[in-house]
Amino acid sequence: MDIHKNIFKYKNTFNFETRSSYSGSMSSNIPKIVVTPPGPKAREILERDSKVISPSYVRFYPLVVERGQGSFIYDVDGNVYIDLNSGLGVLNVGHCHPEVVKAIKEQAEKLLHYSNTDFYYEESVKFAEKLVSIAPGSFDKRVFFSNSGTESVEAAIKLARWRTKRQYIIGFIGAFHGRTYGSMSITSSKPVQRAGFSPLVPGIVHVPYPYPYRCPFGASPDEPEECANRTIEFIDEWVLRKFVPPEEVAAIIFEPVQGEGGYILPPKNFIPELRKLADEHGILLIDDEVQAGMGRTGKWWAIQHFGVDPDILTSAKALGGGLPVGATIAKADVMTWPGGSHASTFGGNPVSCASGLATINVIEQDRLVERAAELGEKVKKVLNEWKDHYEIVGDVRGLGLMIGMEIVRDKVSKKKAPDLTREIMIRSWKSGVAVITAGVNVIRIFPPLNIEEEYLFKALDIIRSKIRELS
Ligand SMILES: Cc1ncc(COP(=O)(O)O)c(C=O)c1O
Known part of the structure; x- marks a missing residue:
């Protein structure tokens, strides 16, 4: 189904209507990984990139994006990801919002x-x-x-x-x-x-x-x-x-x-x-x-x-x-x-x-400011449950949909665990969640403010499975 054409209104769970969560309930197979990233097309572009682009950029991982719609990004090899970083905090109203x-x-x-x-x-x-x-x-x-x-x-x-x-x-x-x-x-x-x-x-x-x-x-x-x-x-x-x-x-x-x-x-x-x-x-x-x-x-x-x-x-x-x-x-x-x-x-x-x-x-x-506040509280509640459950989740903090989860060796020493943090990020990406780190040991959750709740929590479940694997 063509997601670009399927722009629809939906009633979200916040008692107010938003018109802009439009990436679609028809996409229940998202995230979708058809080839382990970086796939062959991505690798070809990465090779060319390495020859002509300044090596000073950060590059969290080799994700080569072809297009974006709502809260989803599509890579050049046909993989579809849930975007939890909003193109580095830029796409608060999602990718390619039709009114924008x-x-x-x-x-x-x-x-x-x-x-x-x-x-x-x-x-x-x-x-x-x-x-x-x-x-x-x-x-x-x-x-x-x-x-x-x-x-x-x-x-x-x-x-x-x-x-x-x-x-x-x-x-x-x-x-x-x-x-x-x-x-x-x-x-x-x-x-x-x-x-x-x-x-x-x-x-x-x-x-x-x-x-x-x-x-x-x-x-x-x-x-x-x-x-x-x-x-x-x-x-x-x-x-x-x-x-x-x-x-x-x-x-x-x-x-x-x-x-x-x-x-x-x-x-x-x-x-x-x-x-x-x-x-x-x-x-x-x-x-x-x-x-x-x-x-x-x-x-x-x-x-x-x-x-x-x-x-x-x-x-x-x-x-x-x-x-x-x-x-x-x-x-x-x-x-x-x-x-x-x-x-x-x-x-x-x-x-x-x-x-x-x-x-x-x-x-x-679309009252996205209010939505960020309410949805952020729900996310923090879930992450705080993880904190109670997993020794490596040291701290959860943030406002609205700007949330950080600090990864440590254990709760007593609070020693920062950059290797585990990176591993959570990379494994999540390979499973279809584009999430990045902040500092050296913080997983940052900053999705588009109009991300469908279903996909946000689906993405969090994937991150949780990686934390479980590494705990
Ligand atoms: C708080 C803050 N100020 C300034 C900047 C710089 O913005 P730009 O990369 O658009 O120059 C950033 C970028 O991440 C930022 O987070």
């Missing part, structure tokens, strides 16, 4: 490009109007458009320095903000991301992130708020009062849930306390929502779980529904830089803006 594709086609026939840096078009204005209406804070905001997450962070740190005329940026150990020079200089989730690239951008200071399961300050996992308190105390006492003059700090940049660092959810009091500390010293707060934003965590923006408004917010990944676009959204009285001070030829491309607007409309119409 329609918006792209319509816009592509009208205007592909006309540098928003130098002229005007309505698509970027419409998209910015929508974004400021859903971004946190009841104050006036402005949007700077770029093409990626790293560029949205570059814009944020340039803006913070420009606006405050201060030099220092405080970032967190374990953070990932991108790979261009400014964002890479703050990124600190794996040494390979920085090794060999120095000298980095000066003026960046790193501090520990409150990681309740492994608090860097020794607080017990049963007292997460204590971990946050000790982190704030450290920044205040040992950084701002010892060697970084607070009046020279432009911004503190943080992920509201650390993504690449291991899906680490900070304690509830952490971001409010960070806000207070920043306010005390006139420091701007930059909230990097590139991975956690756009409804993923069960609110439009993860920071909304903490009751705090940032001064600057960065977004990309899911923002364009599959097309590249980045946005740096700031308080209007922060984003006052003059014409020519920062710009990008392609930023806010009209096709990406149309795609982004359509994506937001789908999320709103």
